[in-house]
Amino acid sequence: MAPTTARILILDDDADVAFAARMLLRRRHGEVIVLHAPAALPALLAQGAFDVVLLDLNFTPGRTDGAEGLAVLDLLRRQPQPPTVIALTAYADVPLAVEALKRGAGDFITKPWDNARLQAAVDGALARRAATPVPAADSVLMGDSPAMAAVRAMVAGVGPTEANVLVLGENGVGKELVARAIHGASRRAGAAFLAVDMGALPEATFESELFGHRKGSFTDARADRDGRFQAARGGTLFLDEVGNTPLPGQAKLLAALERREVTPLGADRPQAIDVRIVSATNLSEASLFDPSVFRPDLLFRLNTIVIRVPPLRERRDDIPGLLRHYLAHYEGQYARPARALAESASASLFEWHWPGNVRSLRHACERAVILAAGAAYETADFGLNACVPAAPIVATQALDDQTLGEVERGAIAAALAQAKGNISEAARRLGLSRAALYRKLDKHGL
Numbered sequence: 001m002a003p004t005t006a007r008i009l010i011l012d013d014d015a016d017v018a019f020a021a022r023m024l025l026r027r028r029h030g031e032v033i034v035l036h037a038p039a040a041l042p043a044l045l046a047q048g049a050f051d052v053v054l055l056d057l058n059f060t061p062g063r064t065d066g067a068e069g070l071a072v073l074d075l076l077r078r079q080p081q082p083p084t085v086i087a088l089t090a091y092a093d094v095p096l097a098v099e100a101l102k103r104g105a106g107d108f109i110t111k112p113w114d115n116a117r118l119q120a121a122v123d124g125a126l127a128r129r130a131a132t133p134v135p136a137a138d139s140v141l142m143g144d145s146p147a148m149a150a151v152r153a154m155v156a157g158v159g160p161t162e163a164n165v166l167v168l169g170e171n172g173v174g175k176e177l178v179a180r181a182i183h184g185a186s187r188r189a190g191a192a193f194l195a196v197d198m199g200a201l202p203e204a205t206f207e208s209e210l211f212g213h214r215k216g217s218f219t220d221a222r223a224d225r226d227g228r229f230q231a232a233r234g235g236t237l238f239l240d241e242v243g244n245t246p247l248p249g250q251a252k253l254l255a256a257l258e259r260r261e262v263t264p265l266g267a268d269r270p271q272a273i274d275v276r277i278v279s280a281t282n283l284s285e286a287s288l289f290d291p292s293v294f295r296p297d298l299l300f301r302l303n304t305i306v307i308r309v310p311p312l313r314e315r316r317d318d319i320p321g322l323l324r325h326y327l328a329h330y331e332g333q334y335a336r337p338a339r340a341l342a343e344s345a346s347a348s349l350f351e352w353h354w355p356g357n358v359r360s361l362r363h364a365c366e367r368a369v370i371l372a373a374g375a376a377y378e379t380a381d382f383g384l385n386a387c388v389p390a391a392p393i394v395a396t397q398a399l400d401d402q403t404l405g406e407v408e409r410g411a412i413a414a415a416l417a418q419a420k421g422n423i424s425e426a427a428r429r430l431g432l433s434r435a436a437l438y439r440k441l442d443k444h445g446l
Contacts (some may be wrong), residue, residue: 159185199244217266
C-alpha cells in the first residue's frame with residue numbers, strides 16, 4: 001500500500017517502543033515523527049499540526065499516575081486543529097486510559113500491543129478524521145434548516161434517556177457528531193465517549209477487543225485486559241459503521257446486548273456492562289432490513305430510536321452558514337485574509353449537489369482559502385468541477401484519453417455504485433482498506 005499523507009507523532013519515553021511503532025506505521029503513512037519527552041512538543045507543534053498522536057501517559061521513571069500524559073493531552077486538545085490522540089498504556093493502567101478518554105482521547109492501546117490492533121486504531125482514527133466536519137465553536141450540530149432543527153430536537157429529546165440510538169446517513173453528514181451530541185446531552189456526559197469502528201476490527205480479535213481477555217487465553221495475552229464495553233463503563237459506546245460488522249460478530253454483539261453482560265476470553269464468569277449504545281451506519285434502510293446483511297434481532301436492539309441525518313442537498317438552507325464558518329475557520333488556520341464570497345460563487349455553491357456532503361464542502365472551503373488570489377472568493381477557487389461524479393468507465397472509452405486520476409476516479413465511482421454506497425464492500429471490490437478508500441474519496445471529492 002502506498003504511503004498516505006497523514007502526519008503522525010509518537011510521544012513515548014521508551015525508545016524501543018517508539019521505534020517499533022514508527023517502523024510499523026511508516027510502511028503506510030507518509031510522516032511518522034518520534035519524540036521522547038514532552039518538553040520539545042510546543043516547538044514541534046509550531047511547525048505544523050498532526051493528524052494522530054500516539055501518547056504515552058507516563059514519562060518520568062517511577063511515575064504511574066499519568067499526570068504528565070494527561071497534561072500533554074490537555075495541551076493537544078487546546079490546539080487550533082487538535083489531533084486525534086491514541087493513549088498508550090500498560091495493561092495495569094486501563095483505568096488511567098479511561099480517564100484519558102474522558103479528557104478527549106479518541107482511543108487507547110495497551111502495551112505490548114498487537115500490530116494489527118495498533119494499525120487498525122490509527123487507520124480508524126484517520127478515517128473518522130476525514131469523515132468528520134470541523135465542529136463549530138458555538139454549536140456542534142450546525143445548520144438552521146428545518147431538517148437540522150429536527151435532528152437537534154431529537155438529540156435533545158433522546159439524550160437524557162438510556163435508549164439505544166441508531167444514526168443513519170450518507171458519508172460526510174456528521175453521524176459521529178450526532179452521537180457525541182447525544183452523549184453530551186445525557187446523564188453520562190461526564191464519563192467516557194468511546195468510538196469503535198466496527199468495520200475495522202480484525203475478525204480474529206473481535207471478541208478480545210470488545211469484551212476483553214484474561215492472561216493466557218491466547219498466545220499474546222500476557223495480562224488481563226478490559227475490552228471496549230468495560231472501558232466505556234458508565235459512558236457511551238459508539239459503534240461506528242455497525243452495518244459493516246460481519247454476521248458472526250453480529251451474533252456475539254447481540255448476545256452481549258441482550259444479556260447486558262460480556263465474558264472476557266479465558267474468563268469463567270460474565271461481567272455486567274454499564275454502557276449506552278449509539279450506533280451509526282451509511283447502509284440504506286433496505287440493506288439493514290436484509291437478513292443476509294444484518295441480523296433483524298440485532299437491528300431491533302439498536303434502533304429503539306432512529307435519527308436520520310439528511311444529506312446536504314436536502315438542506316440547502318444550511319449551505320451559506322456552513323460556507324461562512326469553514327471559510328473563516330481556514331482563514332484563521334492558514335493566516336489568510338478574510339475575503340467576501342462573490343455573488344456568482346454563492347449562487348453556484350448553493351446549487352451544487354455536494355456528493356460528499358459537509359465533508360466535501362469543508363474541503364472545498366479549505367481549497368479556496370489556500371488558492372484564492374482575488375479580492376473575493378470565486379467559483380473556480382472551490383474546484384467544484386473536481387467533485388463531479390465520474391461515470392463508470394466503459395470498454396469503448398479509450399484509456400489514453402483519460403488521465404490516471406480520471407481512471408481511478410471512475411473506478412471508485414463504479415465500485416461505490418455496485419456496492420450501493422457500502423464503503424467496506426466498495427473497498428473490498430477495489431482491493432483497498434476502508435481507510436485508504438476514505439482518503440481517495442476525499443481526494444476525488446466523492
